[in-house]
Amino acid sequence: MNILEIRDLDSGYGKALILQDLSIDVKEGGFTAIIGPNGAGKTTLLRTIFSLCDLYKGTISFRGKDITRIKAENLSDIGLNYVPQEESIFPSLTVFENLRMGSVKEKSREKISSRLERVYNRFPVLEKRHGQSAGTLSGGERQMLAVGCALMTDPDLLLLDEPTAGLAPTLVEGLFQDIAKLNTEGRSLLLVEQNAKMALQYAHEAYILEGGRIKQHDDAANLLKSEEIIKHYLSV
Ligand SMILES: Nc1ncnc2c1ncn2[C@@H]1O[C@H](COP(=O)(O)OP(=O)(O)OP(=O)(O)O)[C@@H](O)[C@H]1O
Ligand SMILES: [Mg+2]
Incomplete structure (x- = not known):
């Protein structure tokens, strides 16, 4: 059972189409990461879920209920919340x-x-x-x-936008551990991250987002072992 289902989503800002054909699931009790470089559209994705940018096509549902048109300030009443990047x-x-x-x-x-x-x-x-x-x-x-x-x-589902960005490396792991504990306590998580290595170590499954499109989706453990992912995201 999925707590969040995004289907065939196109979104952006005014005339700027940023996300194209996105379909993403977060399982009930799951921990899903979206990884991708600067400008990939990670923040735009979370902002779209929270009705903070323009949705051109597609649907977003939370526990089977269409939340595409629900305003940000009312989403916490039904069990979603958001830690923004800014x-x-x-x-x-x-x-x-x-x-x-x-x-x-x-x-x-x-x-x-x-x-x-x-x-x-x-x-x-x-x-x-x-x-x-x-x-x-x-x-x-x-x-x-x-x-x-x-x-x-x-919240039953927490959206997190690069919560460890800008922190000293010694603090990053500790905050990831705290976030992972929120998940083991029963909250579902959707995390967007540039730090692919950490995200893949802690999340259950992950999507690779590049240029506003999903390039790959797999269990985080498989992505951690994939040579292509290692070459592109983990070799720094
Ligand atoms: N308000 C806006 N109006 C027009 N374009 C925007 C706006 N905000 C962001 N964009 C564009 O949308 C694209 C995706 O930006 P977004 O902030 O979602 O990327 P990101 O993956 O979160 O990057 P980062 O890792 O740097 O936070 C970028 O090309 C950006 O310039
Ligand atoms: Mg961002």
């Missing part, structure tokens, strides 16, 4: 206030406090820094906070 936290608010903003639509105090506890358990440094303004966090801590904010809606 900075999404409020630098002048504290860590705690940012997390509270993440669940601003939730009325139940019990749900909010149990979600907060889960975020603090997954990222203990955020609890340590709960009263610190987010603008003074390190790059790694900011990324954890961005993921934490998205977790405050308790």
Whole structure:
């Protein structure tokens, strides 16, 4: 069973057609990665799912329900959330206030406090820094906070746009491990990444996106062994 199904999608910005003929599945409980170079269309794909750019053709369904025309602000109500590539936290608010903003639509105090506890358990440094303004966090801590904010809606499917970009290599692996734990706890993940090696090590399956089109799709373990993939993406 798939939690997300994208079929024959064309999308872009105004007259600029970026994604062409894309079909992608994320299995219920799965961890799917989209890998590709700069400008491949990775961010555009996540923005299309979140109705943040123009869809010309195709369908997007979440647990069998057509979400093609659902507005971004309503997607979290049905179980989707998104950690964008650009900075999404409020630098002048504290860590705690940012997390509270993440669940601003939730009325139940019990749900909010149990979600907060889960975020603090997954990222203990955020609890340590709960009263610190987010603008003074390190790059790694900011990324954890961005993921934490998205977790405050308790999404069944989380979309992640290059969460480890710009982090020191020593921090990248740790954040990948935390993300993989979100998946083993039961959340489905769709991750877009330039860091093919890491993505293929942690994801279950992956799509290669180039020039707005899917070039290949396979189990991540098979792609890790493929000579062509090693030559193009893993030899750096
Ligand atoms: N607002 C926009 N208007 C027109 N074209 C855009 C817009 N945003 C992005 N593009 C173009 O869409 C293409 C895909 O961009 P996108 O940001 O999806 O790539 P990406 O795979 O996420 O790259 P990166 O790894 O650098 O983040 C690029 O050619 C880009 O110039
Ligand atoms: Mg991008």
